Amino acid sequence: MARKKLSEYTAKKLLYHELGLPYAGLSVSSEDEKQHLNLDNAKKYVIKVDEGVKKRMKNGLVALNKSPQEIPSVLSDFVKKGYTHAIIEPFFSHEQSAEKYLSFERTREGIVVLYSEKGGIDIEDNQESIKRFLVSDNDTEIQTGNTSVDKIVKKILPLFDKYFFSFLEINPLVIETERYYFLDVAAQVDSSGAFFVEDAWTTEDFREGQISKKTEEEKEIDLLSQKSRSSFKLNVLNADGSVFMLLSGGGASIVLADEVDTKGFGAELANYGEYSGNPKAEEVYLYTNTILSLLLRSKAKKKVLIIAGGVANFTDIRITFSGIIKALDEQKEALQKQGVKVFVRRGGPHQVEGLAMMEQFLTDNQLYGFVSDQTTSLPDIVGKAVTYVKH
Numbered sequence: 001m002a003r004k005k006l007s008e009y010t011a012k013k014l015l016y017h018e019l020g021l022p023y024a025g026l027s028v029s030s031e032d033e034k035q036h037l038n039l040d041n042a043k044k045y046v047i048k049v050d051e052g053v054k055k056r057m058k059n060g061l062v063a064l065n066k067s068p069q070e071i072p073s074v075l076s077d078f079v080k081k082g083y084t085h086a087i088i089e090p091f092f093s094h095e096q097s098a099e100k101y102l103s104f105e106r107t108r109e110g111i112v113v114l115y116s117e118k119g120g121i122d123i124e125d126n127q128e129s130i131k132r133f134l135v136s137d138n139d140t141e142i143q144t145g146n147t148s149v150d151k152i153v154k155k156i157l158p159l160f161d162k163y164f165f166s167f168l169e170i171n172p173l174v175i176e177t178e179r180y181y182f183l184d185v186a187a188q189v190d191s192s193g194a195f196f197v198e199d200a201w202t203t204e205d206f207r208e209g210q211i212s213k214k215t216e217e218e219k220e221i222d223l224l225s226q227k228s229r230s231s232f233k234l235n236v237l238n239a240d241g242s243v244f245m246l247l248s249g250g251g252a253s254i255v256l257a258d259e260v261d262t263k264g265f266g267a268e269l270a271n272y273g274e275y276s277g278n279p280k281a282e283e284v285y286l287y288t289n290t291i292l293s294l295l296l297r298s299k300a301k302k303k304v305l306i307i308a309g310g311v312a313n314f315t316d317i318r319i320t321f322s323g324i325i326k327a328l329d330e331q332k333e334a335l336q337k338q339g340v341k342v343f344v345r346r347g348g349p350h351q352v353e354g355l356a357m358m359e360q361f362l363t364d365n366q367l368y369g370f371v372s373d374q375t376t377s378l379p380d381i382v383g384k385a386v387t388y389v390k391h
Contacts, residue, residue, distance in 0.1 A: 002258050003166045003188045005052035009087045010205040011168070011187035018159050026088045028075065037088070039068040044091040047074045049083045052186075052207035057121050065091050085207065092174070092181055096120060099172030099183075101130065102149065104156065106166050106190075111135040113153060115144045119172035148175045163200055164193025191254045203233075203254060203274075215239075217290050221273065224286055230277035232287050241270030242300035242389050246291050246324065248275050248309030248346070252378060256308055259382040268389070270298060278315045284323030292331050296338065304369060304385045305342045307358075311374050312348025321346075321354040325361050332365045341369035341388050345381035 009027040016023035026037065027050065039045065045068065049061040056062045061083070063074045071088065078086055101119035105112045113133040118126040133142050135157060142153050152173070160168060167188040174181045189201060214222070221234035243260055247253040253274040260269045271294060275287055295303055307324060328335070328342070342362050346355065351373055362368035370376075370384050 002191045002254075002261065004191045004206045005208070006187040006189050006201055007052075007085065007087075007205050007207050008048070008050045008185050008187070010201050011185045012087075012182060014163060014200055015156070015159065015182060015185070019155055024090050028086050028088060029084055037068065037071065039071070039088070041068055043068075045071060046089050046091050047071055047078075048087050048089075048184075049078055050085045050087040050207065051083055054186075055121075092183065094174050094176070094181075098174050098176065100146070100149065100175065101171045102152070102173045103169040103171070104160050104165065104167070106160075109134055109136075111157065111160060113142060115146075115149060115153075117146070123171060146175075148178075148180065149173070152180060163197050164190040166190050191258060194254050217294055220290055221287065224283065228277075228279060228283050230275065230279035230283060232273070232275050232279070232283070234271060234273035234287075234290065236271050236294065238267065238270050239294065239297065240299045242268045242298070242303050243385065244270045244291060244295045244298075244303065244305045245272060246275075246288060246305060246307045247273065248315065248320070249312065252308070252310035255378050256306065256382060259379045260386065262379075263382060263386050265386050265389070268300070270294065270300075274309075275320070276315070279320065279323075281319045281323035281326070284320045285326045286323075288324045288327035289330075292327055292335075295340065296331065296334050302389050303338060303340050304388055305340060306344075306381065306385050307342060308345040308378065308381050310347070310378075312346075315348055316350055317346055317348045317354030318350040318357065321358050325357060328361065328365075328367065332367065336366050340367065341385075342367050343369040343381055343385040343388075344371040345374070345376050345378065347374035 007027070009025055012025055013023055028037070044065045047063045047066060049056055053061065061078070066074060075086055099119040101114070101116040101123050103114045113135055114130050116123060116126060116130045118129045131144060135142065142150055144150055156168070165187060169186040170182045170184070172183050174183055194202065215236045218234050218236060221232050225232040243265055245256065247256055257269065257272050260266060271291065275284060295305060344355070344358055355371055355373060359368070359371040362371065369388060370381065372381065
């Protein structure tokens with residue numbers, strides 16, 4: 001299990017929809033190159049960085065009461081500061097006295113609910129006002145002293161479990177008569193829940209919470225993904241790591257990366273990313289080349305490459321594996337010299353032929369670690385790879 005920060009836009013969209021409330025927010029990215037945001041010229045808006053960073057207001061990452069004409073300039077300023085994701089919402093005028101604080105956090109004892117009548121950016125200065133409640137299984141009744149808040153808590157608690165939230169903070173929460181507004185939301189989810197939330201959130205909705213300059217390899221893969229109908233992602237975590245990943249499929253990719261950490265090799269995980277959407281062999285070849293370039297430059301004494309994923313619905317295993325094998329073949333001598341072993345677990349259309357191709361190539365070129373279909377579990381393939389690194 002790993003806690004991942006969820007974009008505010010995704011968290012709000014999910015909560016508002018499930019609670020039957022309208023949500024008029026808009027998510028924008030510096031990569032979207034949107035010229036027309038289709039906003040109402042008669043309204044004013046709030047623009048906020050949406051990258052999991054804290055204290056946005058105090059750090060100048062929130063712009064209030066802006067017209068549509070002013071928004072491009074605000075977004076440009078965010079980009080200059082290194083941020084790429086923002087959220088735009090209608091500006092909501094209210095009294096500061098109406099701001100409340102509400103949060104939920106999963107602990108071993110149960111879900112801890114915190115509530116304060118004094119919310120907003122000064123909540124840290126009003127710690128004594130915060131009330132704490134521990135919610136056990138099937139217990140959704142809480143008495144905060146505010147009946148409207150009690151109703152909100154009762155509605156949110158089932159969603160907290162349903163969508164695998166680990167943490168959810170609403171600050172400020174504004175209540176006006178029978179209506180309420182979640183002005184700022186911070187959320188974390190359990191990444192292992194990706195299998196069960198039916199794309200209510202995905203890895204694309206995760207935010208790092210810090211500015212990080214992209215490596216040349218990450219830029220290459222971004223460009224590859226932009227040119228393709230398929231999807232390619234790469235994040236370099238430790239350039240001198242010993243465990244390199246060539247993954248496919250969102251949910252399985254998360255499980256595989258988490259399993260490396262569970263087995264005590266989180267610090268050795270060199271990269272995270274994936275390819276999906278039935279890519280062409282040449283595209284997979286280019287993607288694999290980038291991963292291998294990183295692997296061969298790593299200063300780790302012993303290295304492995306894990307080629308794995310779930311059971312594909314329509315991605316042709318023969319095609320993707322032919323691209324991977326082409327890249328491996330070009331680098332086989334360098335890989336042999338560094339003692340690299342390749343561990344494979346994959347399933348999907350034409351898996352028998354694809355796995356046979358891969359096993360034959362790896363065996364012939366002294367790169368074989370292990371090759372299997374879905375009869376080998378995701379944790380097991382990671383276990384075999386890290387065992388090789390250990391010994």
